[in-house]
Amino acid sequence: MAYVIGVDVGGTFTDAVLDDDSGTVVAAKSPSTPPDYSRSVLDALERLAEQLGTPLATMLAQTHHIAHGTTSSLNALVTGNVPDVGFLTTRGHRDSIFIMNVEGRYLGRCPHELQHVLGQAKDHALLPKRHALEVIERIDRDGSVVVALDEDQARAAIRTLRDDGVRAIAISLLWSFRNPVHERRLRELVAEQDPELYVALSSEVSPRIREFARNATTIMSTQIGPGLRDYLGTLETSLRERGLAGPLLVMQSNGGAVAAAEAPAAAISTVGSVLTGGVVGSVQLGRQLGHRDIISTDVGGTTFLAGLIVDGEPVRDTTTVINHHPINVPTLRVDAIGSGGGAIAWLDGGGNLRVGPRSAGAVPGPACYGTGGTEPTNTDANLVLGILPERGLLGGRKALSVDLARQAIDTQIAKPLGLSVEQAAAAIHAVQNAQTGDLLRKTVVEAGHDPRRFVLYAFGGAGPAHCARYAAEVGVSEVVVPLGPVASAFSAFGLASSDVVLAAELSDPTFVPFDPARAERNFAELEERVRDGLARQGLAFDTVELFREIDMRYTMQLAEVTTPVAAGPLDTAAIEAAAAGFEERYAALYGADAGFREAGIQAITFRVRGVGALPFSPALPEVPAAGSADPAEARDGTRPVCLDAAAGYVDTAVYDYRRLRSGHVLAGPAIVEVPTTTVVIPAGHTGTVDRLGNLTIRSAS
């Protein structure tokens, strides 16, 4: 018997899922414990062991590996809780990180913030200027040294940083990805003075053209590297003491894991790890259900995360935005498009009803939580409408106050608009669904796809109450709500099912057609780095697959499109095929004839992605079959629920998800109660329980 365990540390809860690869899947949940998140990891593992009826040490001894998604790095960056770091860059160009290409003022802001220019600021510099020092050196676009590194001046700069108490230094010089000689020499000069200093080179962290993003990526990686090293060190030690024999892996933004010991050197690659678990889980579930095109929606208390899976592969991106900075990190594309269950309903200056984007979050929380929130939220509306049970969440362990919810909606929305509380609540619910639809559409359309050919998966605490409606808004006709054993911990299930993925990249901007030998050299070098990296993981892989790709663009157009390239050795025909592939992808993304091919095509960044498949493929176990389609055995009575202002409150069947069986068909309107979420099946829809216990909602027509 061997286990694989996924642990997902979120802002509020830490979820864990265990799979024994032979049909047993168990899940556990435990409150997160900031600032030391490792405690909640151990708590969640304890609960898993309880469920298995096994001592923790026994469980850990039989665990093949633990895959861990952590929010701690991202959290540190977003809250600015990072240690002082130094920055060395090319003379004349220190201010790149302060000018931020201007876009640092508005990147990552939502539409109403974009319109309100006078509400914006650019006061989020990565570090004070006294910690950003210039060194005398210059390399040009061909990699030629124009001015050699002035080592004495560089030594003095390093000394200045050390004297100011800096213990980690980010080094990013112009064109260093072309010729890293000066960056490497600077690392040696740092080591001469103090070999204990943490040093990150941009030519290793992010060897990609465009210095602003490369500088920012290197600095952020330096800010979180030492902290991640300490955190993972502590956690791994604790797990070893408790008997863990197998490796501890950390999830990365790219949707694959990496050995904990290897993570701090490329710390920035782990920042999106908590966002991607759900997408990886959706891929895995999609394989079981035969779905290849999936919109994955993960709705929590404060965020609405949307990811896309096209033809069985998650949609990827090469850049993300953190704290209004563009960050170079290969990532699964996950858009935060809304504010989740805590979205606040309000009236704007014209007396119009608005919902979000502000969220009540966990603190003060929705009014009905009784923890000080007075503004009405989406959750309050759902409670008033009867969608959420009056006895509260988590099977009654989390009490909710209908009175407080009604009061908040009444004073802030209903009275000013001359509506009843129920009408106002129904309006909030409907506005939330429609706007989610608009934002979801934006995500799918901007990725170049038509939402109507997708299946939508909905999980997280606040998604299933709305998913049938927002899916309909974008024209999706089939919605899957994963229930069964991982209903409450779907992201952790995704972590448990992840493989090890490493990427290496290098900008070598050039015009198409280019010398195939040059491309082959680039790829060969990258492949060697990826293979070495995989070998360092200390893991046995079933298979290792390498994927080559190039980010290409039309010379006059901004958008770079990642294009797959054949395995080597490359010849002219292979380069031409890659360029043709780029043109096809560009047309698919941006429309036929959208590319300006007459201006030429450029190859910008070469990348190799290596996937080491682990000898596990966690799958959801089958649930027992129902005797008939009639779900009466799962029925928990009825309650009045209002899903449509026109129809008003309708006596609606309520089902307990634990008693649902494969083959049950639930006619809408119906509610399915899960301790951690509530599923709504609107009138005119049916919900069918599949062999894995998932609920599939379709329009009855």
Added chain:
Amino acid sequence: MSMPIPGSEIFSSRPVDPAELQASLPSTLVTHTVTQEQVDGLDPLTHEVVRHRLWSVTDEMGEALKRMSGSPIVTDANDFDFAVSDEIGQEVQVGLYNPMLVGAVDLAIYWTLRHRAVNPGIAEGDMFLTNDPWVGGGLHQNDTMVYQPVFHEGKLFAWTSAICHEPDLGGVGLGSFSPAAQDVFSESLPTPPVTVVRDFRLQRDVADLWVRRSRVPMLVGLDLRAKVGANNVGRERILALIAQYGADTVKAVMKRMMGDAESRLRGKLAGLPDGSWTATGYQDQSHEGDRGLHRITVTTTKTGDHLTFDFTGTDPQAGVVNCTYAGMRGGVMLALLPILAGDIPWSAGGLMRCFDLVTEEGTLNNATYPAAVGRGPIGPAWLTGSLVAECLSQMLDHDLELGKNVQATCCGTWDTAVIAGLDQRGEQPVPFLNIIMEPMAGGYGARPHADGIDTGGLFCIPMGRIPDVEMTEFLYPVLTLWRREEPDSGGPGRHRGGVGASVAITPHGTSLPMGLVLASAGKAVSQNAGLSGGHPGNTGLDVVARRSRVAELLAAGTMPTELAELSDELEPGQNYASSYLAPGEVLSMTWQGGGGYGDPLTRDPAAVARDLREEKITADAARSVYGVVLADGAVDDAATAAERERRRAHRRERSGAPAAAGPVDVTAGRRLDDNLVEVPRDGGHTVACRHCSESLGAAGALTLARYEGPPTDAGPQITATAADYVDAPVVFRQYCCPGCWTAVWSGVVPADHTDPVGARAAG
């Protein structure tokens, strides 16, 4: 300047009375509209859902345009926009990219309804194209709008439109800009609305006629397809919205959105005291070889819930620094949208009902055909916006809450340099042309509660960006010696203006001189005015270092960081110039930061220390402008107090001091701005100093101490020498309270400038 051309008047579009326009349409063109009862009868749920969907439609149009365009002016500078309008052309929802274009879109639709409804007709499946800035749609000929009537069941339901700046549409100069143009015939030919798509088919003949004029026809053809595509997206989604909610409901929401925006703006205006505010600014030089100053002046009057912008007194059109009526209106929108409507949805059709424009024909910002208008958006329209912003800021400064939107003037132009030559780095030499984009990183103006945003960008193109140095060096044969924020470039004030920046490039990878065309303003006279005594930001400065030592310096292992290191022959670049940059030479551009807010001697000394630490100011400025004495970076409080006292005494000594009238009780005073309050007295009002309660006399005749001296008295940010650019004398002028010697107005202006304080002081 050519004489007016008879027959050209018909192309001058003006705002309309929608009812009158509606009534003038032929019976063959049936429009869809709704009654006020239908608008009032909307339920809040439907309104909000449809409103958000219309936002989403517009957003998707913009995405489609941006993705398909091949022009870096679109993809990087974000000089484009798009809109959804009602059946008569009033803008319901606009994009956030270039708010100036919002003032031009509806003018073109009104004109089209008047002049195209009968022949060739306006029908389903049509799209029109125009780049005639007198008709509207854009601010100069490079702005090309493609727009479409959307029909539902045979009735004209709405219009969609997409505009972007085309890189070149012909004319004598590269990019259709000639710094020496005498009239529009040296520029790109204005094209009045033509039917470029008919029955859903792109008309090959019209499209060819269109692209044939350009030096980059393929790129222009691509942008044409992009705009057609964006309009198609708009139409499909509007029709889908109608299918879901019904035409009447969608139209009612559109009308309600405009009515809502209008009533919210009117409500905001009604809550402010009535008054009148004036601002005057300049274009220094009108074209290559000119040494004149050209004035735009605006008096903004607020009565009840309505604004009037009166430009009477603006100078006659001159050289290339002209814009049409559409440009003036665009300039007004550039200021009005962010300052008065940052928190109101941009249903521009409603917002534009809240003001009137008063203007004389044949002036800088209401130029008569065939004036050259190529510099229209970046010159006079932008200045119009800066001046309107100055007036609105003075108006809002009365109110602490609305004062959150007060802002001293931002960087006042896009310092433009175009280089063109031969890139010899590859196997085959290739020609190149590049607009240096870095000067988009201008500084924002300071505000009553905050410093201006450092290198925040251009206020008129909120989502512009500048390229990385590596991308520039990859694409063009140059080496960037530095690209940095410039200390002291932000206007000094109680809150400091945001700093601007500079860039220095030298040819690298070419053996031939490159052509260099410059177009700018704000070198002799400040364009980034301060508010409430705050000083203006820096003057712009472009310099070519001739016969420079750059090659020797690099070879010797040094990286030069100052112009003085590079050459003894530093040639100031004129605002309008055709020049060259040879190998071994260096071009340095320093562009504008924002103006300051409030007297710099009242700035928190800790903020001055922080500015010095963060290199936003120099040590010299800390002492000489802010009066702050620092020791090892820490504020010496006693020495600072003494230094500030000494500086106030200096103001007293250098000014003609009026007799002090003594203090009044200001407890019942109403705020006018950072320094002044209005107090009731003897049945009328008197103005007093907020700081020392000194009575300053009646609002129309303030008693203030006046000083005039050389521009450099404004601080180290004044780096250009006015006499290098214009003949007229330029001065630093300051007014202070004669009681406590706090500055209440400061400017770098022509000696004959009429300032608002002087006007009031003169009664």
